[in-house]
Amino acid sequence: MENVVELKGVTKAFKGFSVDDINLEVKRGFITGFVGANGAGKSTTIKMMMNLLKPDHGEVKVFGLDYKTNEKEIKERIGFVYDGNVFYEGLNLKDIKQIVAPAYKQWDDELFNYYIDRFDLPLNKAMKKLSKGMQMKASLAIALSHHAELIIMDEPTAGLDPIFRREFLDLLQELMIDSNRTIFFSSHITTDLDRIADYIAFIQDGELVVNQSIEEVAENYAIVKGELELLDQDTEKAFVEVRRASTGFEALTNNLKEVNDIFGDSVVIENATLEDIMYYLRKGGVHHV
Numbered sequence: 001m002e003n004v005v006e007l008k009g010v011t012k013a014f015k016g017f018s019v020d021d022i023n024l025e026v027k028r029g030f031i032t033g034f035v036g037a038n039g040a041g042k043s044t045t046i047k048m049m050m051n052l053l054k055p056d057h058g059e060v061k062v063f064g065l066d067y068k069t070n071e072k073e074i075k076e077r078i079g080f081v082y083d084g085n086v087f088y089e090g091l092n093l094k095d096i097k098q099i100v101a102p103a104y105k106q107w108d109d110e111l112f113n114y115y116i117d118r119f120d121l122p123l124n125k126a127m128k129k130l131s132k133g134m135q136m137k138a139s140l141a142i143a144l145s146h147h148a149e150l151i152i153m154d155e156p157t158a159g160l161d162p163i164f165r166r167e168f169l170d171l172l173q174e175l176m177i178d179s180n181r182t183i184f185f186s187s188h189i190t191t192d193l194d195r196i197a198d199y200i201a202f203i204q205d206g207e208l209v210v211n212q213s214i215e216e217v218a219e220n221y222a223i224v225k226g227e228l229e230l231l232d233q234d235t236e237k238a239f240v241e242v243r244r245a246s247t248g249f250e251a252l253t254n255n256l257k258e259v260n261d262i263f264g265d266s267v268v269i270e271n272a273t274l275e276d277i278m279y280y281l282r283k284g285g286v287h288h289v
């Protein structure tokens with residue numbers, strides 16, 4: 001399967017925080033959700049994917065190309081949708097189109113008009129007067145109008161109301177009918193990713209701790225409940241993190257097969273949601289990609 005983005009050993013240090021040795025692959029034709037708590041390093045990583053920030057070490061490749069020699073081609077093929085006002089806030093979509101269209105070889109006026117219609121976007125209203133959801137849709141319309149193969153979105157659903165959020169997610173899913181398209185989007189709302197992501201990349205304190213398909217996550221991760229006497233130094237190794245209470249233990253495993261081998265029917269196993277995984281990994285110290 002082809003990787004649209006490849007980060008190898010990517011590191012970026014700020015005072016008091018670093019994104020450390022990130023190895024991440026984004027597969028063509030799928031939606032990858034990039035999840036992590038506030039301040040985990042999602043935006044920093046995305047900026048490096050977009051060449052808006054240079055890594056201290058490591059390699060960033062997009063479409064197999066390097067920014068040093070192919071920046072223009074890469075940028076032509078990416079649509080970047082991010083939180084906040086991308087465009088001059090006083091401008092309306094008609095003006096923005098005039099500015100943006102000539103910058104892209106593949107700009108498609110017909111498609112732009114289609115999405116303006118489809119998303120119910122006003123052409124003559126200043127961007128700053130649109131709601132946050134409408135601004136997101138406007139950015140997406142522009143990305144789609146230049147036939148972007150890779151759409152990168154930083155927190156596109158943050159601050160959207162639940163209905164609008166769901167509509168937006170449905171729309172993303174619909175866009176995937178085009179099998180050449182890839183979507184990479186960050187969020188700290190795990191339920192959004194549960195709904196639509198095919199792959200999950202999970203960053204915690206600047207480290208990538210999970211990069212798996214949603215099926216692999218479901219196969220490997222689970223919540224395990226049982227009696228305290230089942231735990232000892234050896235059996236605990238099957239868990240990422242264990243919580244003990246007087247009534248028994250509850251733990252997260254990233255190796256469900258091992259848990260089945262060790263404990264058999266003596267424990268209760270439940271599916272782990274992304275929120276469970278995020279919660280337990282945050283507490284636990286074991287890191288696996």
Ligand SMILES: Nc1ncnc2c1ncn2[C@@H]1O[C@H](COP(=O)(O)OP(=O)(O)OP(=O)(O)O)[C@@H](O)[C@H]1O
Pocket residue numbers: 014015017036037038039040041042043044045188
């Ligand atoms: N240019 C910078 N200089 C110094 N520190 C920075 C810079 N950019 C980001 N940071 C720090 O790096 C850390 C990670 O920030 P980043 O924006 O990547 O996180 P995030 O996962 O996107 O968080 P959120 O969900 O809150 O947007 C934060 O502690 C932030 O203060």
